[in-house]
Amino acid sequence: MSRTKTLSSLLVIGMALVLSSCSNSKQTQNKDNQQAAIMVNMDLMSLDISNGGGTTWEALNNSMEGLYKIDHRQQPVPAIATKIVQPTDNQQTYTFNLRPDAKWSNGDPVTANDFVAAWRRSVQPTAKSGYSYIFSGIQNADAILAGQKKPRDLGVTALGAHKLQVKLDHPMPYFNKLMALPAFFPESHSALQKFGARYGTKSQYLYFNGPFKITDWDGASNSWVFRKNKYYYDRQDIKLAAIKCLVIKDSNTAHELFEQNKLDDAKINGVVAKGLQGNKNLTNVHKGGTYILRANLRNGRPLANTKMRQALSLAIDRRSLTKDILADGSVPAYTYTSKNVARDPITKKDFGSETQPTEKHNVTLAKKLWNQGRQEAHLQGTVHLELSGNDDAITKHVAEFLQSDLQKALPKLKVTMKNVPDKTVTTAVRQGNFDAHQTLWLADFSDPISFMGTATSNSTKNDGHYQDPTFDQLYQQANTNATNPTQYWALLRQMEQRLNETVPNIPLYQMVESHLVNPHFKGVVRHPVGLDDYTRAYLTK
Structure with a gap:
């Protein structure tokens, strides 16, 4: 038995013990006590929306609600807000009335001040989520991010306990889509005061206002439970009493747990997914996301030279x-x-x-650009390039492929791999300690600006330190002309073409999620753009 298979089997035994309380009695579950089991691929680092990234969003997307949520048609619908709001004052003011029956999991009402407190925390330049940039366009957000104003100056105001007003610096036609994102969820003002620095570090150190509350997460554990929130305003529409969520990074483990009826929804990839194509339980979901190599453009890094980045892209x-x-x-x-x-x-x-580059895979041109770039960068000897990434199986397999492909195509290139837990690699990348980071950008909402906003010079997601005045100017012009569709989309196309030329991010492949799904597990809403919604899921007999 191979080492991988042995490790997989050991993990299955451990996971099975954890899951037994949820799954062994599935056949005897009654209508009011349904429990399901799902998985994620990465560790959960925080439940603080102001200081957490991808997995934080996944967890809170099923346990929190903002002003809006996204329905099965990919459109925003009211959640904590009572209706979809139309802007006033030249499309620069939104005034929301909040549901009076919305409550936190401790029974407190959800108020406008909870939104104000959360947004002020999240827009701080020091917020660790990396999503501060997404507040750009809300009045004074850019000045706050630049350190010129304080978070209290953000254009969000509580006009009453259940009335919230948001002012913008300029019209944003995609604003209503933004309001469904976890970045704009409220945070209980009383919980922030009560728990202080502990807020969100464990599931017991925050309150939830969504269909479920999270329990059994101690800040480091590889599992947690979504439990039905008895204070949720629409609780009668929630069928599941609990959803067990496990961190599983290996497709073999996920597949085996699914076959043992220990998972109702298992994400798989690679060889496992290839071998199961045609399986009646397999669902392939095409997502609006791109896996990339994010290059570190800081001086002294091997990919600071544009031609060398172009060469890498053409060589793959x-x-x-x-x-x-x-x-x-x-x-x-x-x-x-x-x-x-x-x-x-x-x-x-x-x-x-419609924005595809002319050249896609050209090893001859790649070698030419590589040699020109090395000469421009005064690199005479071997170029050492480290690929950083998470420690899940598929990231490692992709890194191994890139290592072989690039070293074969480009002379005097030595590629090494560094695959470590998500928390470790995220910290290193944010500190600028990397050469090229293998990562994913998944669109937050259905507009290309969701990608473009991460590449501006002042974006908190611009970990590669891409500084391009031409791109920044195009982005600013797009915001200025946001209400003119012809100009807006022309500028978006120019921005994409600029990224094709300068290559701060080397695109690799477009995201497809392969799920093995229990045929009795119904009601999951899968969004091509955004996160899966398990809140109305249920089990049939």
Whole structure:
């Protein structure tokens, strides 16, 4: 038995013990006590929306609610707000009435001040979530991010216990879509005061206002439980009493747990997904996300030179990567903005399809650019390039492919791999301690600006230190012309073309999630853009 298989079997035994309380009695569960089991691929680092990233969003998306939520048609609908609001004052003011029956999991009412407190925390330049930039466009947010104003100056005001007003610096036609994102969830003002620095570090150190509350997470454990929130205003519509969530990074483990009826929804990839194509329980979900190599452009780093980044991009055989390594329906990516994110209303084409570069895979040109770049950067000897990434199996497999492909194509290049837990690599990347980071950008909402906003010079997601005045100017012009569709989408296309030329992020492949789903597990809403919604899920007999 191989080492991988042995480790997988040991993990299955451990996971099975954890899951037994949820799954062994599934056949005898009554209608009011349904329990399901799902998984995520990465560790949960925090439950503080102001200081947590991807997995934090996944967890809170099913246990918190903001002003709006996204329905099965991918459209915003009211959640804590009583209706979809139309802007006033030249499309720069939104005034929301909040549900008076919305409560936190301790029984306190959800108030406008809870939104004000949360947004002020999240917009601080020191917020660890990295999502402060997404507040750009709300009045004074850019000045706050630049350190020129205080968080209290943000254009969000409580006009009463259940009335919230938001003012913008300029019209934002996608503003209502933003209001469904976890970044704009409220935080209990009393919980922030009560728990202080402990807020969100364990599941017991915060309150929840959504369909479920999170329990059994101690800040480091690889599992937690969503339990039905008795104070949720629409609790009669919630069918599941509990959902067990486990961190599983290996597809073999996920597959085995699914076959043992220990998981109702298992994410798989690579060889496992390839071998199960055609399985009646397999669902492939095309997501609006792009896996990339984010280059560190700081002086002294091997990819600070533009031609060397262009060479790397041209040297990668993405078709072989997606067909032979991933084999899960993933498709090659040649642009930062993924397909399936948005349709250009002017050209009537998928935005990710209409902005493709002319050259995609050209080893001869890659070698030429590589040598020119090395000469410009005064690099005479071997170039050492470290690929950083998470320690899950598929990230390692992709890194191994890139290591082989790049070293074979480009002379005097030595590629090493560094795969560590998500928390470790995230800290290193935010501190600038990396050469190239293998990561994913998943669109937050259905507009290419969701990708473009991460590449501006002042973006808190710009970990590669990309500083391009031309791109920044195009981004600013797009915001200025946001209400003119023809100009807005023309500027978006120019921004994508600029990224194609300067290559701060090397696209690898577009995201496809392969799920093995229990045929009795119904009601999950899967969003091409955004996070899966398990809140109305249920089990049939």
